[in-house]
Amino acid sequence: MIFSIIIAFVVGGLICVVGQLLFDVAKLTPAHTLSLMVVIGSVLDGFGLYEPFIDFAGAGATVPILSFGNSLTHGAMAEAEKHGLIGVLTGMFEVTSSGISAAIVFGVIAAIIFKSKGKVS
Amino acid sequence: MKNARTYQFATKPSIVSTAVSVGPLEKQSPFRPHFDHVYEDERFGEDSNEKGHATLIEDTCKLAIMKGGFQATDIDLFLAGDLVNQMTPTNFAARELATPFMGMFSACATSISSLITASFFLETNQMERILFGSASQHNAVERQFRYPIEYGAQKPPTGQWTVTGAGFGILSQYQRDKPYVHSATIGQVVDCECKDPLDMGSAMAPAAFDTIQQHLSQNKGTSYDFVMTGDLGKNGSAILQELIRTSGVSSYLVDKYRDAGAEFYGNNEKFLSGGSGAGCSASVYYGPIYAELLKKQWKKILLVATGALLSPLSFQQGETIPCIAHAVELTME
Numbered sequence: 001m002i003f004s005i006i007i008a009f010v011v012g013g014l015i016c017v018v019g020q021l022l023f024d025v026a027k028l029t030p031a032h033t034l035s036l037m038v039v040i041g042s043v044l045d046g047f048g049l050y051e052p053f054i055d056f057a058g059a060g061a062t063v064p065i066l067s068f069g070n071s072l073t074h075g076a077m078a079e080a081e082k083h084g085l086i087g088v089l090t091g092m093f094e095v096t097s098s099g100i101s102a103a104i105v106f107g108v109i110a111a112i113i114f115k116s117k118g119k120v121s
Numbered sequence: 122m123k124n125a126r127t128y129q130f131a132t133k134p135s136i137v138s139t140a141v142s143v144g145p146l147e148k149q150s151p152f153r154p155h156f157d158h159v160y161e162d163e164r165f166g167e168d169s170n171e172k173g174h175a176t177l178i179e180d181t182c183k184l185a186i187m188k189g190g191f192q193a194t195d196i197d198l199f200l201a202g203d204l205v206n207q208m209t210p211t212n213f214a215a216r217e218l219a220t221p222f223m224g225m226f227s228a229c230a231t232s233i234s235s236l237i238t239a240s241f242f243l244e245t246n247q248m249e250r251i252l253f254g255s256a257s258q259h260n261a262v263e264r265q266f267r268y269p270i271e272y273g274a275q276k277p278p279t280g281q282w283t284v285t286g287a288g289f290g291i292l293s294q295y296q297r298d299k300p301y302v303h304s305a306t307i308g309q310v311v312d313c314e315c316k317d318p319l320d321m322g323s324a325m326a327p328a329a330f331d332t333i334q335q336h337l338s339q340n341k342g343t344s345y346d347f348v349m350t351g352d353l354g355k356n357g358s359a360i361l362q363e364l365i366r367t368s369g370v371s372s373y374l375v376d377k378y379r380d381a382g383a384e385f386y387g388n389n390e391k392f393l394s395g396g397s398g399a400g401c402s403a404s405v406y407y408g409p410i411y412a413e414l415l416k417k418q419w420k421k422i423l424l425v426a427t428g429a430l431l432s433p434l435s436f437q438q439g440e441t442i443p444c445i446a447h448a449v450e451l452t453m454e
Contacts, residue, residue: 023275027317030274116271117163118259120146120282120391 004058011060019064034065041069050074071095127306127339134243135299136236136290136451137250138189141408142181143400144259144285150396151387155409156286157184163260163285174203174210174258179217181287182252189250189291196220197248200239201289202231202255204262204399211256220252228428229352230308231255232288232403233447237305239292240449254289254407257398266318266433279320281354281397284385288403290411297454300414303421306336306448310430314441318431321442322357322382322394325427328444329353330364332425336448337370343450346419348374349410350446351402351426352382354394381405402426414453424449 015037022033044050050070054061061067072092079091093100142158143150144165153159158180164173165180178201186193199218202225203210215222227234235253242248260270262283268274295301311331315324329350337343353361358380366375385396385405406424413419425448431440 024277030268030272111271115164116260118146118263118270118282 007056008058008060011057012063013060015060015064015066037065038069038072041066042073043069045070045073045077068096068099071099125307126309126335127304128241129304130240130244130302132244132246133295133301133303134240134292135294135296135301136407136411137293137296137299138185138191139288139290139407139411140181140185140188141286141288141404142177142184143287143404144177146259147284147286147385147404149387149389150385152385152405152409155412156404157181157188157408163258170258170260170264171205171210174205174256174261175213175217177258177285177287178203178210178214178256178289181256182214182218182254182289185252185254185289185291191250191291193218193220196250196252196291198223198239198242199252200225200235200242201253202226202235202399204228204257204283205265210258210261218252225255227426227445227447228430229255229257229397229399229402230426230428230445230447231399232351232406233305233424233426233449236290236292236302236449237307237447240302240305243292243294249293251292252289253292254287255399255403256287256289257283257285257400259283259285259398262398266431276393277319278393279317279322279354279356280393281321281352281382281395282386282392283398284382284396284401284404286398286400286404288400288405288407290407298415300411300451300453303450303452304336304340305450306332306339308332308446308448310443310445312441312443316436316439316441318429318436318442320356321397321429321444322352322354323360324357324442325429325444325446326353326357326360326364329357329361329425329427329446330368332446332448333365333374333423334368334370336423336425336450337374340450343421345374345377345421345423345450347377347379348423348425349379349381349406351380351424351428352395352397353380353427354397355380355383356394357427358383414451417453420453422451424451
């Protein structure tokens with residue numbers, strides 16, 4: 001238990017380090033960094049590499065945005081098996097819909113309760 | 122006009138009154154004692170940032186008019202600008218002020234370009250009082266040029282913090298006990314091919330250098346108490362100092378060089394490279410610097426406001442950031 005928490009923490013942290021390096025060294029914008037991470041996760045799952053990664057790192061692999069790309073591909077492939085090519089389109093947001101809906105719902109709630117402020121770093 | 126770009130004003134137009142208002146975070150500024158009004162609400166009692174921005178401009182202009190002992194009807198022209206699309210905050214404030222109005226945009230250099238333009242109008246002797254200046258409101262401007270604040274995007278150490286503040290003044294005919302505009306240099310657009318909108322200081326430093334060099338070459342032998350740029354920040358000021366030092370033209374200025382943005386939040390590292398925005402230079406120039414000139418602490422200074430002439434669209438399309446700097450030499454007798 002403790003060991004798997006440490007692994008998750010370290011692996012998740014390392015993914016964030018890569019993201020920070022993309023900001024600071026590669027000078028990518030937040031939007032570019034986000035998209036790149038999603039694409040990488042998606043490609044990894046295409047090669048069947050993301051599931052073993054989740055087995056190894058747990059939340060360290062599922063929490064970062066990489067896993068959103070993984071879920072996109074995962075859903076698309078699962079549906080494609082059932083419904084053929086059209087399943088690629090319907091499946092993409094099948095697994096991810098909960099995440100997207102949650103982002104919208106919680107975003108609305110936060111916007112109603114709080115007033116946005118500039119972030120002093 | 123021969124040798125254009127630097128002009129002297131024979132009528133010595135004087136800044137007879139100024140007012141500066143800032144938002145809640147700007148309380149932390151070492152210039153705080155010279156701000157007329159610090160608001161506790163960053164939206165100035167309005168329900169949106171943009172509406173608050175307009176209120177900030179309107180209130181500060183009214184204060185400048187009142188402090189000078191005038192009324193809005195005494196103002197012949199209102200010359201000002203801000204950084205929001207189509208300058209709606211300034212336009213809306215002008216609607217309330219109901220004075221003759223012309224909008225000006227030189228990005229963050231509007232604090233000085235409006236003063237230069239006002240000086241020329243006064244030289245014609247057809248106007249008596251011109252209200253000039255510029256303003257910025259953090260949340261509205263960050264959305265415009267960087268990311269909406271709700272996005273919570275990280276800024277690198279070269280990033281600057283848009284100041285919520287407004288600085289306005291009234292320029293009128295020469296008055297012996299007030300600082301006057303001795304001369305001005307109109308900047309040229311300088312593009313050093315910088316592309317990073319989170320490092321505008323580096324992009325603007327060469328423009329400031331170009332204008333300073335031009336102004337000094339036309340005013341040889343003049344000794345300044347200091348030269349103060351607008352919002353190069355700590356990063357950009359270091360680059361400008363290096364440019365001054367290596368060029369050798371005006372090496373004596375190295376120690377007399379200041380930057381409003383770099384000084385705005387003191388040494389607080391939370392504000393990264395320092396303050397920026399059209400309200401940054403305006404609130405420093407027309408607040409503390411004006412007050413010190415009135416007290417004759419300084420007699421001759423060169424104010425060089427800097428502006429980055431980019432739009433979010435030009436940046437997204439991969440364009441470089443063209444920059445400009447306008448200079449005004451103020452004298453107190």
